[in-house]
Amino acid sequence: MQELSIVKKKFIDYIDKIIEYKRVSHAYLIEIDNDKDMIYIYDFIKMILCDCLYQKIDKNNNIVKLIDNNNYPDIKIIEPDGNWIKKTQLLELQKEYNNKSLLGKKRIYIINKAERLNSSSANTMLKFLEEPEEDIIALLITDNRYHVLDTILSRCQILNLKEDIYNIEKEDEIMDLIECFINPNNFFLQYNYLMNKEIVDKTIFKEKLQKIEHIFINYLNCKFEKSLEKAEEDLNVLLKKCDDKDIIKYISIIEEEIPKLEFNVNFKLWLDSFFSKLVGGSCDD
Numbered sequence: 697m698q699e700l701s702i703v704k705k706k707f708i709d710y711i712d713k714i715i716e717y718k719r720v721s722h723a724y725l726i727e728i729d730n731d732k733d734m735i736y737i738y739d740f741i742k743m744i745l746c747d748c749l750y751q752k753i754d755k756n757n758n759i760v761k762l763i764d765n766n767n768y769p770d771i772k773i774i775e776p777d778g779n780w781i782k783k784t785q786l787l788e789l790q791k792e793y794n795n796k797s798l799l800g801k802k803r804i805y806i807i808n809k810a811e812r813l814n815s816s817s818a819n820t821m822l823k824f825l826e827e828p829e830e831d832i833i834a835l836l837i838t839d840n841r842y843h844v845l846d847t848i849l850s851r852c853q854i855l856n857l858k859e860d861i862y863n864i865e866k867e868d869e870i871m872d873l874i875e876c877f878i879n880p881n882n883f884f885l886q887y888n889y890l891m892n893k894e895i896v897d898k899t900i901f902k903e904k905l906q907k908i909e910h911i912f913i914n915y916l917n918c919k920f921e922k923s924l925e926k927a928e929e930d931l932n933v934l935l936k937k938c939d940d941k942d943i944i945k946y947i948s949i950i951e952e953e954i955p956k957l958e959f960n961v962n963f964k965l966w967l968d969s970f971f972s973k974l975v976g977g978s979c980d981d
Contacts, residue, residue, distance in 0.1 A: 703859050704736065708750045710855065711740050720744055720802075722828035725810065725836045725844060725852035733857040737806070737835060738763060741771065744833065745801050759801070770803040776812040786820040793832055802831045810836035811843035818845050825851040842906075842954045849951075874908060877946050877974060878937055898963045902954055909950045912943050949973050 714720055726737060742753050742760050754760060762768040774785050789805055797803050813821055836852060838844050895901045915935050953970050
């Protein structure tokens with residue numbers, strides 16, 4: 697049996713805690729690499745329906761057998777119809793879920809390729825998410841959460857199965873940008889240099905922001921696990937200048953602003969707005 701990656705182990709550990717402490721949310725957005733990751737999502741569903749931890753999933757359990765054979769009646773899967781998930785598909789789902797569970801258990805619906813929700817279907821989806829019933833759970837699946845509409849993203853708990861696509865090492869450009877996060881006025885002092893050397897265009901800057909977000913999250917995870925020695929030494933020293941709440945604020949700003957780059961925005965105006973938000977979250981040296 698192939699050894700699980702760190703990302704998969706963290707996912708399993710997290711969903712174990714969800715079950716153990718009975719903290720199942722009404723909606724999850726799960727970021728995956730590809731369809732092979734769906735096995736972990738179905739394991740999560742088994743854990744929810746059988747109220748068991750990952751290692752305790754019983755292959756001989758009737759519920760587990762029904763799920764494995766794609767015959768469990770209270771799991772519904774919505775796939776894009778053409779390029780988009782249609783409003784009519786969600787209305788039909790809502791109508792069907794007005795009925796009681798056939799097995800007296802929680803009902804679960806999977807929205808595959810959640811980034812394919814357009815404005816019309818997303819509005820219908822929002823009503824489902826904003827008025828959740830206790831026994832209905834939504835699992836929204838995507839390979840890139842930055843492509844999912846902000847209004848949907850904000851109403852889901854985010855889980856990650858996506859392997860690291862970046863080699864997180866000490867890089868001068870990334871260190872420079874992180875220094876600017878910690879001292880946001882540096883963005884303005886070094887504006888011309890950043891624009892000509894490090895930011896250049898929105899695609900490049902988007903990739904760097906995703907990398908910085910990853911570094912921030914890794915740092916907070918290491919701190920939470922009391923294993924900061926695993927963090928890059930220079931980054932460790934740099935980020936210790938910040939309170940956790942500041943780092944969380946930076947992550948929130950990145951998550952809020954990156955989706956806007958998917959639209960035809962004026963990049964310079966977007967940068968000015970982005971920098972201005974960071975100035976309000978500077979850290980003390």
